[in-house]
Amino acid sequence: DIQMTQSPSSLSASVGDRVTITCRASQGIRNDLGWYQQKPGKAPKRLIYAASSLQSGVPSRFSGSGSGTEFTLTISSLQPEDFATYYCLQPETWTFGQGTKVEIK
Amino acid sequence: QVQLVQSGAEVKKPGASVKVSCKASGYTFTSYDINWARQATGQGLEWMGRMNPHSGNTGYAQKFQGRVTMTRNTSISTAYMELSSLRSEDTAVYYCARGSWGDVWGQGTTVTVSS
Numbered sequence: 611d612i613q614m615t616q617s618p619s620s621l622s623a624s625v626g627d628r629v630t631i632t633c634r635a636s637q638g639i640r641n642d643l644g645w646y647q648q649k650p651g652k653a654p655k656r657l658i659y660a661a662s663s664l665q666s667g668v669p670s671r672f673s674g675s676g677s678g679t680e681f682t683l684t685i686s687s688l689q690p691e692d693f694a695t696y697y698c699l700q701p702e703t704w705t706f707g708q709g710t711k712v713e714i715k
Numbered sequence: 716q717v718q719l720v721q722s723g724a725e726v727k728k729p730g731a732s733v734k735v736s737c738k739a740s741g742y743t744f745t746s747y748d749i750n751w752a753r754q755a756t757g758q759g760l761e762w763m764g765r766m767n768p769h770s771g772n773t774g775y776a777q778k779f780q781g782r783v784t785m786t787r788n789t790s791i792s793t794a795y796m797e798l799s800s801l802r803s804e805d806t807a808v809y810y811c812a813r814g815s816w817g818d819v820w821g822q823g824t825t826v827t828v829s830s
Contacts, residue, residue, distance in 0.1 A: 644816055644817065646817070648760075652823075653810055653820035653821065653822055653823050654760065654810075654812075654817070654820055655820070656816065656817055656818050659816045659818070665818070697759065697760055699760075699817065701815040701816050701817070702815070703762075704750055704752070704762035704765065704815075705762070706752075706759060706760045706761070706762065707759075708759050709759045709760075
């Protein structure tokens with residue numbers, strides 16, 4: 611089974627900071643990776659698919675990169691509405707990363 | 716617009732079953748798989764299984780094999796997830812999502828298992 615290891619599990623950052631979250635796959639998954647944002651009490655929302663394709667309507671400060679086994683989600687300038695938990699997802703097996711909670715410093 | 720609307724919250728006793736519905740609108744229901752995932756309070760997301768609404772074929776996570784059944788009614792564009800032999804650890808929010816890439820999610824259904 612493919613395992614997805616996401617790091618860090620949490621981080622504290624300030625508005626305007628650049629934030630990077632990493633997801634590692636236990637075996638190569640080409641570019642089959644998505645990134646999701648979840649706010650408390652809400653369903654996850656897709657931000658990125660196919661590792662680097664931005665979901666329509668998602669601000670351009672969000673970007674994804676990587677292929678094979680290592681992937682990153684970058685928020686170029688953190689905004690107040692970006693404080694949330696982020697998950698990576700391998701869509702073939704629907705294996706999620708453990709999540710990264712982005713908190714206000 | 717494309718949306719998935721789930722049924723309301725449920726409270727069940729241990730040993731009972733629960734059936735959650737997920738009604739699709741704004742797209743051709745049979746064109747995309749439906750995935751189901753759940754999330755216990757303060758925990759991460761856990762995949763339960765998927766169903767192809769066109770064929771009815773299903774694939775379940777090993778953890779739920781024998782306890783979960785996913786079905787659909789194409790005439791009303793609705794998918795169902797039934798979980799049996801409920802225990803307290805099944806208390807969670809249950810989500811349906813469209814397709815392999817989960818581009819659209821239902822709002823979630825809270826299932827509480829308590830005696």
